[in-house]
Amino acid sequence: LTEVLWVAHGIVGRSDLPIPEWLFGWAAAVVLVVSFVALAVLWPEPKLSRAGFKPLPGLSRVLLSRPLDLLCGLIGVALLALTLYAGFEGSQTTTANFAPTFVYVIFWLGLVGLSVLFGNLYKAFNPWRAIGRAVSWIARTAARTSMPAPLAYPERLGHWPAAAGIFLFAALELAVSDGDAPRTVAIAALVYSLIQFVGMALYGVEEWTERGDGFSVYFALFARISPWSVRDGVVGLRPPLASLADFRPLAGTVPLLAVMIGSVTFDGAAEAPIWTGIAPDISDFFQTIGLSPESALELTFLIGLIAAIAIVYGFYMLGVRGAQSVGGGFTATELSRAFVASLVPIAFAYAAAHYFTLLLYQGQAILTLSSNPFGFLASNPLGEASTDIFGTADRSIDYSVIGATSAWYWMVGFVVIGHVAALTLAHDKALTIYSDVKLAVRSQYWMLAVMVGFTSLALWLLSQTNQ
């Protein structure tokens, strides 16, 4: 998979672009500045947080029905079971096994796009929530009395467990040398499952899922970009981004967003000469103090990942400090939480732009792997797949599905649209929290600097895959 990831991350051969790649960065910055001016002139009152909700009761009856809820939960549990079984018992060749491609491509990347388009689908398919609810129902039924109430979720814990979960997943993907090995993926899924069950047992299924389960929080944040929303048990529509304007951050939300953006940043930077030049030196240093070459390299990449997250966090906090200097009497913590929702479209832009081609190419492999999930080959001279459930086991990846130049335009489009969305959210929030419109606009000079910085970084990272 590593080789495939390398190729799919780096679109090679963008030779027919009309202007140099760096000039796209300048154009994107101009788009942001123009958007900023347009918002300052044409958007004098908060609109997103005051946006209405159009209930769709007919659709709610179907989408939130008990049978569909049960079916989605069962599908989620079945996919988790298949991932675990394939990881432990299937072929240990990464590209031949269902588990790594399903976890790193379909689940981790594909669900991001689906959440942005269709809302919080993951909540229905979340296998840990489904198991937790089933166990809770069985326990209640068997005991025939009310179960003891779970502990109150500590306020200071907030999104910290979710941030830790996403960080560990990113470290597994980017720093652990055999992080894409089927058995490693299965062990990680098992460990994550155990943590979720302990969390749910302590704090309740819904409480833990909404705050402590890293993947639930991750996909729920992206789902807030979408126009689909659930209010008081009814599915409805709101303008895109409106659910983010209402988002109430907790302790650890800002670090969580820094992990989300920083991990993609490091994934891109790890292919850049700036990192490939210094990584061997850092690794050599760790070997001189007694670490094995493999451990030294893993520690080096872990440090790189932490550094990327720290840079993203530091840059955001720099913008927050700048906004604080404008006045208004807010603390840095208050402002950092007030504007953190604007980082969600940026996180989406980073993920979409960086993994777009990986999803398009390696995502096709799931058709092959679904037919032969354990990756065993028949003992005949042709080495054909041992099982072919859907008749797609011998299907190969079509790399002509998108051209290099088209992919570049899509990626730039994701980056620009994501950052304009972020700017709009931050502007809307500033109008909500500042009593003076002039102060609100001035505070956004700094947020504009943050957006321009993240845009430039995103485009630079994308360009590095073509070095």
Added chain:
Amino acid sequence: MRSLDSVFLLAHAGHWAVNMAYFAPVIGFLGWLGWVEVRGRREKRAEQREAAAD
């Protein structure tokens, strides 16, 4: 060695200059923000001086 470093720096100018080009808008924008900040503080000080003189 120092002269050799300079040679490397110049020889690789094409690479790092292109990399820097990506971040030119950020640098320009931060410079402008700094200038706005300094000008704002000067104006505030001038207003305070005028108020004190009155």
